[in-house]
Amino acid sequence: MTYALTMIEAEIFRALADPTRRAVFERLAAGEMSVSELRTGMTVSQPAVSQHLAVLRGAGLVVERRAGRNAFYRADPQGLAPLLSWIERYRTFWPERIERLKAVLKDMDQ
Amino acid sequence: MTYALTMIEAEIFRALADPTRRAVFERLAAGEMSVSELRTGMTVSQPAVSQHLAVLRGAGLVVERRAGRNAFYRADPQGLAPLLSWIERYRTFWPERIERLKAVLKDMDQ
DNA sequence: CAAATCAATAAGTGATGACTTATGCTTTGA
DNA sequence: TCAAAGCATAAGTCATCACTTATTGATTTG
Numbered sequence: 001m002t003y004a005l006t007m008i009e010a011e012i013f014r015a016l017a018d019p020t021r022r023a024v025f026e027r028l029a030a031g032e033m034s035v036s037e038l039r040t041g042m043t044v045s046q047p048a049v050s051q052h053l054a055v056l057r058g059a060g061l062v063v064e065r066r067a068g069r070n071a072f073y074r075a076d077p078q079g080l081a082p083l084l085s086w087i088e089r090y091r092t093f094w095p096e097r098i099e100r101l102k103a104v105l106k107d108m109d110q
Numbered sequence: 111m112t113y114a115l116t117m118i119e120a121e122i123f124r125a126l127a128d129p130t131r132r133a134v135f136e137r138l139a140a141g142e143m144s145v146s147e148l149r150t151g152m153t154v155s156q157p158a159v160s161q162h163l164a165v166l167r168g169a170g171l172v173v174e175r176r177a178g179r180n181a182f183y184r185a186d187p188q189g190l191a192p193l194l195s196w197i198e199r200y201r202t203f204w205p206e207r208i209e210r211l212k213a214v215l216k217d218m219d220q
Numbered sequence: 221c222a223a224a225t226c227a228a229t230a231a232g233t234g235a236t237g238a239c240t241t242a243t244g245c246t247t248t249g250a
Numbered sequence: 251t252c253a254a255a256g257c258a259t260a261a262g263t264c265a266t267c268a269c270t271t272a273t274t275g276a277t278t279t280g
Contacts, residue, residue, distance in 0.1 A: 010129055017127035018268075019120055029200055035227060048269060050228055069226045069277040077200040084197055090139050090187040128238075145257060158239060160258055179247040179256045 008060065008082050015059035016083075020044065021052045028062055029075040038073065118170065118192050125169035126193075130154065131162045138172055139185040148183065 056062040060079040166172040170189040
């Protein structure tokens with residue numbers, strides 16, 4: 001269970017480690033796009049794009065929608081949740097003044 | 111300037127992509143440790159540890175303190191700030207959690 | 221039906237990265 | 251002062267990864 005979470009984390013970190021893949025994710029965050037649309041404006045080949053999409057999909061960062069011979073992809077920002085959780089683990093080590101601010105903000109939200 | 115930030119982002123993502131390096135960071139988040147202390151409980155060689163530390167240091171994720179022949183390292187959680195900023199770009203898809211963190215980040219930037 | 225389009229997969233290649241052992245440099249302590 | 255400890259760097263090796271071209275499968279269109 002903890003292991004499974006760690007594995008997802010690992011896939012996310014690995015997926016986002018590549019600059020080209022981050023660029024793909026960022027473009028797909030702006031809106032759904034077909035693979036060929038995504039390819040325009042990129043210097044890499046179509047198979048390279050497909051390969052990047054497969055990695056992002058495996059990490060849960062993008063979702064696919066098929067329509068005829070087209071494949072539309074969009075970013076799934078909720079896929080970033082495990083990454084956020086990972087970062088939040090270290091909030092406890094952040095300076096105390098930030099912790100205090102956090103509490104204040106949390107209070108304000110309610 | 112935006113470019114510089116992007117480069118730091120890239121280094122952080124790359125640094126955290128490796129599971130061993132994440133483990134090192136996590137251990138150093140628990141408290142300062144010398145390189146040899148860090149090495150105990152790890153399967154890799156001492157040079158490997160030093161190399162990982164150099165990468166983490168380059169990404170701004172750990173800081174070094176030298177004392178005699180010892181080198182003590184500790185995690186710098188503020189080094190994660192650019193990573194949070196990156197995630198924060200997708201906040202429109204994350205109604206509430208990120209909004210709080212955004213304020214925290216703003217404070218950390220000072 | 222045939223040709224073209226869209227996308228994934230196959231297979232191979234070069235670059236990058238994580239490791240190793242060997243070595244050097246600095247500091248400590250007997 | 252000399253040996254050992256602590257750590258970094260050098261250099262080389264092997265695995266992984268991002269890319270390429272070639273091909274295939276599936277769908278649309280002429």
